[in-house]
Amino acid sequence: MRDLLNKLGKPLEVKLDGAPAAHTRLEPSQGSPKAGRDAKHDSAHKHVAGEAQYIDDRFSHAGQLYGCVGKSPHAHARILSMNLDKVRTAPGVLCVITADDIPGHLDIGPVFPGDMLLAKDKVEFVGQPLFAVAAESHNAARRAVKLAEVEYEVLPATLTIEDALQQQLFVRPPHQMRLGEPEAAIASAPNRLSGDIEVGGQEHFYLEGQISLAIPDEDGGMQIFSSSQHPSEVQKLVAEVLDVPFNRITVDVRRMGGGFGGKETQAAPWACLAAVLARKSGRPVKFRLSRSDDMEMTGKRHHFHNQFDVGFDDEGRILAADITVNGLCGYSPDLSDAIVDRAMFHADNAYYLANANILGNRCKTHTVSNTAFRGFGGPQGMMAAEAMIEAIARRVGKDPVEVRLLNYYREDHERYDFKQGGYDVTPYHQKVEQNLIPLMTRKLMADADYHARKAAIRAFNESSPILKKGLALTPVKFGISFTVQHLNQAGALIHIYTDGSIHLNHGGTEMGQGLYTKVAQIVAQEFQVDMDHIVVSAARTDKVPNTSPTAASSGTDLNGKAAQNAAQKLKGRLIEFACEQYQATPEQIYFADNHVHVGERAFPFAEFIQQAYMGRVSLSATGFYKTPKIHYDRDTASGRPFFYFANGVAASEVVVDTLTGEYKVLRADILHDVGKSLNPAIDIGQIEGGFIQGMGWLTTEEVCWDANGRLLSNSPANYKIPTLGDLPEVLNVELLPNEPNREETIYHSKAVGEPPFMLAMSVWCALKDAISSLSDYRIDAPLHTPATPERVLAAVEATLSAAKGE
Structure with a gap:
């Protein structure tokens, strides 16, 4: 298989309708690309050929x-x-x-x-x-x-959120965030409604x-x-x-x-x-x-039951909101305190809440202790915001995307003079900077022909008595950093050997996301050598100590910066040596094309490293990085818990059989903000995978327990992750161009691991849109998640009943 892959004489091209060719083309190996260009995963050949070694592949030890x-x-x-x-x-x-x-x-x-x-x-x-x-x-x-x-x-045994709340049984005390005067603002608002949303859990279902x-x-x-x-x-x-x-x-x-x-x-x-x-x-x-x-x-994504009480004007602008997020934590704290905090941090999603009260409960139940899962509570919190927007839109008789645009945080005035939108302070008092969501929404609406398709869908629904289509566009504003401050640090170790080969080690772990590839690209960029000069070794506690988990979408942000720091220390030593050896100034020395240039001379990298070794230059360095600016005062529920926000928008179209509740996702269009991408091919792969995994969470993946607390969904036979047959027939993915991160991240890139997961909320909203068409879009379909065909059918019946009762 490896020989076959190596003999392929033309680029591998992944066909995605609407995706820019520059982001879907992988060139065959000719050296290796540096940061900012497509590069295949460092273990891709090994995965395909079955040569990638996992723990269970290791030879048994004597007496094991x-x-x-x-x-x-x-x-x-x-x-x-x-x-x-x-x-x-x-x-x-x-x-x-x-x-x-x-x-x-x-x-x-x-x-x-x-x-x-x-x-x-x-x-x-x-x-x-x-x-x-x-x-x-x-x-x-x-x-x-x-x-x-x-x-x-x-x-x-206490097995449900409702029972835990009734008994006031928590693994950790509740936490609250406030902005403005929400109670008074809700009471005086022209319109008011309340609602709730059940957000189901999710099994990790890792392959290993x-x-x-x-x-x-x-x-x-x-x-x-x-x-x-x-x-x-x-x-x-x-x-x-x-x-x-x-x-x-x-x-x-x-x-x-x-x-x-x-x-x-x-x-x-x-x-x-x-x-x-x-x-x-x-x-x-x-x-x-x-x-x-x-x-x-082992624990799963937390099941949540979210409740909201919201006041708004006749246009659908939110004036105040009172939101409660209740997380089912299981029997022990594990990471639930931070996970429910993250749900609270994201209960606003991309919307300005001038007056807000957000309460988070950590409910104890006699079930396995739930734990971290891609998004770390953020997706569950965002569902409260999107449920609120959907309900408001149906009440005021507007397309939900219009209500979204009306309620977004203030647009980025440094680049765009667009007066629509709110202000820029979150319920936890962090200012939203470089807010690209309004721009991205309008761009995706144009690129995906949103208005024309919406009109066509309305016409289709009017003539189709059984099958109903829906279309929805939803945003994602996701904060990047560990919310526990001390975890925002990383270390790295680089050795350069006398043949010019480079050994790289850092505290991040590789779980298939391409972290090793990206960090190797960063080191290649710093030394201006091909990536085949670099080997990345296993994360080991005796090489880089006291590491943070590879989580919170921060793997590249932290470890990439630490590796850059180590590389720059080594470059500084090499430049100092060149200055002494060749009576040059630092300005005359630069690295390019696998060479070290000293004035008019150009030395192959390996040759110059040999010279440095003979000159007794240390060719090993550690690097370190800690994220600046971040802080959060839990007593006042205020601060800057996130270094920056990653953004995305997705538009999804579905068709629903109103007799059975079955449905199909027909098309999804995604525009995602990764700053200045370190590796577009890997980033797009993460976006695609995150979206599909999120779609599974909101549609097919149902965690079921019996009345005695026994897990019923305990195998692939009774727990349904998405398969090829569930993929949208058309999936368009684009990286937002020309918007580097304004914060000093590694080459002004942005994290991409978790944020795309929540783009799948557009599928849930599209299902609600299709069902709402049964009431001429007057009624907000009561659809909890996961939106299995059974729940979709129940929502269809409830919507029809409500429409008849109007």
Whole structure:
């Protein structure tokens, strides 16, 4: 397969209707492009050829054992007794551990306490680990854990947001943001309405499940291979669980088969259990979850129930809003405090709320602890804003896009003299700068023929009694930075060897998003060498310490800047050496075309590096970066939690069968803001993937539990991610041209990981538009998510009933 790919003699061209050719064309390998140009993913050939090595592909070590856990069958119960004698004597079992066998910390909560490695006195969700075994085979371990004899006292279980709110049961205290005088402004508004929106959860469904391999070393330490987005946290927690210094633990992450946030905190328990079993047995232990165990025992995107009370004028301009976001957090804090905060930060989406009160509740339930997922609460918060806009538009009898334009934050007056729109202060008192959403909306409306298609759809719906089409355009304004300030830092390490080859390491992890490729392009750009000079090695805690998770869309922003910093230190040393060696000034020295130019002389890069080595120049450097300007005062709910905002707009068209609730996405047009793109091909791939994954969240992916708290959607047979058949027939993607980031990000680029996910809200709004046509667009269709055919059909019936009752 590799030979076949290498022999392709013409560029690979991905055909996307309407997408600019410059962003869909990958040139065959001729050296490697530097920053700002298309470059294929560094492991693309390996993925296609099956050569990319994941943890489960590693050769077994001598004496290697396999781990598995015994699980609770109850959502909430007291453990009265646990007899594991039959487990210990089961064929192939060499080691069994319970909570009493943990040398150090039992609680591995990433921020706040409450996440137990193994249950001790009680269980709080179906599937909670009780004990762990290590056996000579994976199957032997799985068979053994079923032999446990455990006696429980079953306790009442809280399973829903409504029950948690009624009991005031929270994993963390509520938080509130305020701007202006919302109560008075709502009471005096010409129009007022209230509503709510259920926003379903989502399974990460990464291709590679949770897995860790622990190898004990001779000094009482441990080497850990983990499929984790946060190697340093795995290092910390394994050390604390084993009760050893951090420097005894080395964590290695070369790649993940997908992460999407599900491996930010929840990769750690399996590394910790593997390490304890390895310590006790003295042998390497691999812990690999089966798909059903993975789905049952690891957290998901938070289900939310959002409520709003909004006052507005006769044109549809929002005067005040009172919004409550209620997140279903599960049994423990995990990252839920920050996730609900992020939902609150994005409850405005792209709309100015002159008077606003936003309350966030972190509801505790006896279910698995929910966790990070692409967007980190932002998508759920934005759904409150879009539900509000849709309801207002139907009330005032306008196309929702007109109401959106009316309520956007003030346009960027530095470049455009367009007076429409609001002001520029968010409910958390951050000023919105470089606001491109109004411009992007008008551009996409023109490029996608929005008004003509809207008129054609109305005509179609009038003549079609069963099939109804809908079209909607929605914006995304997504804040970029970790909202926990100290995580906004990164390190990098660069070695230049005497043959001119470059070794690059940084704290970011590669989960398929192309981070390694982008950072390598940055280093290539700094030294002006081809990318085939550069090798990026696995993220390792013994190379770059104290790293932040690869999350919050900040992987390239942080690690790219750190790598640039390291490269510039090395360039400074090389320039100083050239000045001394050739009596030149710094202005006479520059790097270009794989050469170092000193005045009239030009040395091949490798030759000049050899000279520098002979001249005793250090050819290794660390780099560091911390994001400037950001701060947030939680006591006053004000500050600047985000360095900048990434923007996007999407227009989606659907057709709905009003007799069955089935539907099809016909077309999607996307215009996205990535600043000055580091790699257009990878950015467009992220946009396409994010949009489709978001579409799955809002349409087909339904997380289902029974009345006892048992997960029903626990396999690919009963949990439906989007397939090729669900893709829009036409998908147009364009990167917003000529708008570099005004902040000093790496080459003025913008993050692209999470923001495109929320573009899929346009699909949900298009479904509502199609259903609303049954009432001549007077009624806001009551459609909760995921908008499965059953829910669409229920919304159709409710809309028809409401129309008859008018």
